[in-house]
Amino acid sequence: MNPMIAYLRKQKPEWEEYLSLMEMMDTDSNQTDSDSDSIPEAELVENKDKAYKSKIIKLKKTQSKLVNLINSLREELEEEVEFTQDLAEALGACPECFGEDEMCDNCDGEGIPGFFVPDFVQYNRFISPANKKFNKHFRIRN
Numbered sequence: 001m002n003p004m005i006a007y008l009r010k011q012k013p014e015w016e017e018y019l020s021l022m023e024m025m026d027t028d029s030n031q032t033d034s035d036s037d038s039i040p041e042a043e044l045v046e047n048k049d050k051a052y053k054s055k056i057i058k059l060k061k062t063q064s065k066l067v068n069l070i071n072s073l074r075e076e077l078e079e080e081v082e083f084t085q086d087l088a089e090a091l092g093a094c095p096e097c098f099g100e101d102e103m104c105d106n107c108d109g110e111g112i113p114g115f116f117v118p119d120f121v122q123y124n125r126f127i128s129p130a131n132k133k134f135n136k137h138f139r140i141r142n
Contacts, residue, residue: 090122 094111
């Protein structure tokens with residue numbers, strides 16, 4: 001019995017009901033503490049190992065997903081860079097900066113569209129269809 005509860009019982013008999021509840025709760029918590037002390041250390045270590053292994057498996061799955069995502073983004077970026085270079089060739093612009101960067105090693109910022117001779121194949125791929133559409137649209141309206 002808890003000495004504090006015994007003291008309060010003597011001093012405040014009207015609290016008997018509450019003190020009994022507190023005593024039961026105190027007894028329950030002592031039993032729980034003794035139960036955890038009775039678990040062998042080897043079992044505790046084994047449970048921790050299982051938890052760590054589970055976390056490692058989850059982290060490896062997450063890592064695998066991230067690596068796949070990074071590879072996918074890298075491939076997409078390479079395709080976009082190639083597309084941008086093709087468009088720059090069609091416009092006769094610097095493929096690195098389109099004439100926007102004065103520190104550019106290719107053009108010193110002068111490679112705006114039309115600075116270089118446009119590539120014939122890329123011009124026919126990108127610019128020619130747009131020109132035809134542009135001309136057709138404005139001929140009908142005028």
